[in-house]
Amino acid sequence: MQNIAVxxxxxxxxxxxxxxxxxxxxxxxxxxFNVIPIYITRSGEWITGEHLGNAECYNTEPKGKxxxxxxxxxxxxxxxxxxxxxxxxxxxxxxxxxEYEGGxxxxxxxxxxxxxxxxxxxxxxxxxxxxATKRILESLKIETPNYVWGTDCAEIVKNVENSELNYPLxxxxxxxxxxxxxTKIKDNxxxxxxxxxxxxxxxxxxxxxxxxxxxxxxxxxxxxxxxIKCSSIEEVATTGLFGFEQKYMNDKNTKRKVPADLPKWVxxxxxxxxxxxxxEFDLAGVVRxxxxxxxxxxxxxxxxxxxxxxxxxxxxxxxxxxxxxxSLAINEAIxxxxxxxxxxxxxxxxxxxxxxxxxxxxxx
Numbered sequence: 001m002q003n004i005a006v007x008x009x010x011x012x013x014x015x016x017x018x019x020x021x022x023x024x025x026x027x028x029x030x031x032x033f034n035v036i037p038i039y040i041t042r043s044g045e046w047i048t049g050e051h052l053g054n055a056e057c058y059n060t061e062p063k064g065k066x067x068x069x070x071x072x073x074x075x076x077x078x079x080x081x082x083x084x085x086x087x088x089x090x091x092x093x094x095x096x097x098x099e100y101e102g103g104x105x106x107x108x109x110x111x112x113x114x115x116x117x118x119x120x121x122x123x124x125x126x127x128x129x130x131x132a133t134k135r136i137l138e139s140l141k142i143e144t145p146n147y148v149w150g151t152d153c154a155e156i157v158k159n160v161e162n163s164e165l166n167y168p169l170x171x172x173x174x175x176x177x178x179x180x181x182x183t184k185i186k187d188n189x190x191x192x193x194x195x196x197x198x199x200x201x202x203x204x205x206x207x208x209x210x211x212x213x214x215x216x217x218x219x220x221x222x223x224x225x226x227x228i229k230c231s232s233i234e235e236v237a238t239t240g241l242f243g244f245e246q247k248y249m250n251d252k253n254t255k256r257k258v259p260a261d262l263p264k265w266v267x268x269x270x271x272x273x274x275x276x277x278x279x280e281f282d283l284a285g286v287v288r289x290x291x292x293x294x295x296x297x298x299x300x301x302x303x304x305x306x307x308x309x310x311x312x313x314x315x316x317x318x319x320x321x322x323x324x325x326x327s328l329a330i331n332e333a334i335x336x337x338x339x340x341x342x343x344x345x346x347x348x349x350x351x352x353x354x355x356x357x358x359x360x361x362x363x364x
Contacts, residue, residue: 003034007091011044012099018095022037028322029092030327069109093105101177102128103122106124117284130302136281143298145211146164150204169191173198173199173202181201217292217298219288219314220314222325233260235261258313287305
């Protein structure tokens with residue numbers, strides 16, 4: 001039986017959402033896998049234990065056996081426990097926000113030679129940074145709302161004033177998710193306050209042109225045996241800004257329709273862009289890509305490398321259950337990791353033949 005680590009939590013503002021995703025995966029994963037929960041506490045400590053798969057233990061911050069990865073070996077080391085090490089066949093990353101979703105944890109598992117069900121360091125970090133995402137989208141000639149950005153409040157205000165942006169505008173932390181820290185502003189009187197609010201969550205802030213009278217569309221994608229497959233398209237309808245409460249607090253004014261009622265050309269365009277972005281950003285596992293559709297233009301809004309609950313609800317119409325989606329991601333991650341073993345990491349040279357010469361490299 002394969003040992004599958006499910007990693008969730010983390011020192012991010014999206015900690016609670018990550019717990020929901022992690023528990024959902026643990027509850028729906030196939031019984032053919034042996035699940036090892038790895039919970040990252042709010043302070044950043046890694047712990048494990050079977051009880052961490054039960055929702056009740058999160059009424060307060062849970063305790064568990066302190067654990068960590070063994071570098072250069074696919075093992076989870078547990079401190080103060082008689083078995084001490086557990087071999088990990090694959091890690092399902094259920095992390096949201098900050099460095100945890102932005103490539104740092106993916107990099108740790110990579111150094112331990114443990115495959116993960118998400119993008120690697122490059123794709124994760126690019127998609128977590130909305131400015132970097134837009135730069136690449138522009139190079140690919142994919143429509144995205146116009147924007148400016150900055151790290152200093154006064155600088156950002158000046159960038160907005162010197163831009164072609166028109167109110168209303170959307171102010172966002174550049175490297176946060178779950179719609180946290182986002183404000184829609186109607187005039188420059190609210191600009192400084194909105195920037196300061198966003199900077200509570202990230203110093204880097206992006207200001208986007210607000211697309212008017214849009215339809216919000218979401219699609220999920222996964223790569224299986226070199227073929228990128230797309231889910232059904234969802235349309236989200238809500239009143240006002242689609243923020244954290246609308247996403248996660250069962251807001252009665254938020255309506256979701258899967259599949260969305262769209263012209264054939266829009267469906268084809270969304271799928272085409274989703275597949276192109278998946279390939280160009282070097283993504284892996286289950287992703288969700290969010291679009292805005294207005295005035296016959298399809299705008300790519302954001303790319304989520306680890307979507308909440310793996311966006312499993314977008315796959316139901318395709319006959320793919322949550323459990324099957326998890327299995328597909330795990331199997332693909334393991335296969336890709338095996339293929340990577342054919343890569344050569346050694347190269348013989350004479351560079352170190354005369355180590356004594358290194359002593360001569362001293363700047364006077």
